[in-house]
Amino acid sequence: MSDTSPTHPMAETFEAQRDRLRAIAHRMLGSHADAEDVVQEAWLRLSRQDAATIHNLAGWLTTVVGRISLDVLRSRQTRPEASYDDRLSELVVTVDDTPDPEDDAVLADSVGLALLIVLESLGPSERLAFVLHDLFAVPFDEIGRILGKSAAATKMLASRARRKVQTVERPTGVGREQRDVVRAFLAAARRGDFEELLRVLDPEVKLTVDTPSGVVVTLGATRVAAGAQLSAGAATQGRAVLVNGIPGVVSWHEDGTPLSVLAFSVVDGRITGITVVIDQAKLALMDLPDPA
Template sequence: MSDTSPMAPTDPMDPVAEAFESQRDRLRAVAYRMLGSHADAEDVVQEAWLRLSRQDTATIHNLAGWLTTVVGRISLDALRSRQARPEASYDDGLSELVVTLDDGPAPEDDAVLADSVGLALLVVLESLGPSERLAFVLHDLFAVPFDEIGQILGKSTAAAKMLASRARRKVRAIERPSAVGREQREVVQAFLTAARGGDFEELLRVLDPEVKLSVDTPSGVVVTLGATKIAAGAQLSASAATQGRAVLVNGLPGVMSWREDGAPLSVLAFTVVDGRITDIAVVIDPAKLALMDLPEMA
């Protein structure tokens, strides 16, 4: 593919290509937070470049705003398409989970974790409607004015504000800062200890009443809701987890275990809000584990 191809705007003599490259990282970040998939975000950014290459740039007075609008509209179409095809939703992002050994909190890690989009936030965003998600992401994360968001959505400025406000309430009800502190680690450790010892009352104490357990198995994702049901079966999930190592899964406290031959056995990620576990995500499907970039057994 030549350097002049619309898919590779790298010609330093082309001011339009240079301007686009200066915006690429920000556009990719917008698309990723909208779609939760690095591959989909790259596709959106490339499509934005193709549209720009066909546009008379003399008519564009604010390139950054124009590109943000285009990326927002493409992402919105992709989200609406997903709603029509539920099977093509968040599961595609499992291979993008970042799992690292957790050797305890380091002050310099806080900024990195706070700047990342944790698994919890992506899961919350996935539960929003396409219009809510776009309004929240563009305004709250990228400071796009509501009048521009309204134009993308084909709604009034007031309607865009209302959508963002509604989305913000949903996100704040669940999401907390992603840096893993001592309290979160202690809650997870209390859960594992209680599960190993069969302490049903202690399990109920650390589990949110509406906690959700999602287990990704070779046969599909099995979901269990409610503290009582999850506490009753917690001993099974803890037997492997307590033999593993503490890890961070996209910034969330977790546990990973390996088979005797060193192959990954399971990955667990815990979302802790106000001292209680609200979500447990477990991956035991060997095919899914093989797609993830996992640390080797120590």
């Protein structure tokens, strides 16, 4: 893979921008690997460019990174099986042994996860407008040039995205109610109690399962409840944990090898999202507690 050469006249200037560009691409794509690829592609494009034609390098690079990221997001929509959000491999798992965890680092992680999850629900243009304007203070006219839209239209996109983001409940610690809802879900799954599962699941719940062959998404309480009934008997041991600050469970096979990590988003007494990791390669990267 090509990298910035110290002899290239633009290399030092590019390196000064690299962290900011990587941060933009990561917020756009939710994947560190994809963000690195985008930044590398931006460098390749810069290295082929006549430096004399670039009057504002920071703005030029922001535009290039924005356009490449937009292309990646759009390709994910047409080929959803090809998109993998590597935040699933970055989950922080800690034992849930305190009534009200107040670890600032864990809470910060959970806020970051919540933002990535809601950004995933935005369309590519909305996501670009929100990320560049609200998170990185890029003017609307510059964002509009990337999108091929007017500044006014771009401002409307960002406003619509902002309203969606603001509807997400930001974690402030895990309370008893959230734990009780998760426990009720797990108990109902073990019993095969379909009606109870529907009671604790939000009608539009989103289940995201990270498998060895990619990410599988299931939407809707009926489908999620049916899947929970079928998979409930696989684990022989389980332990309550916090996953990036939200309620979760680690399960193990009888021989003590990890089976899965689950994380539950709970809003207004119902489960709105479940993230499940069953890919052994991803589980091996996590610092998991021992079986209880």
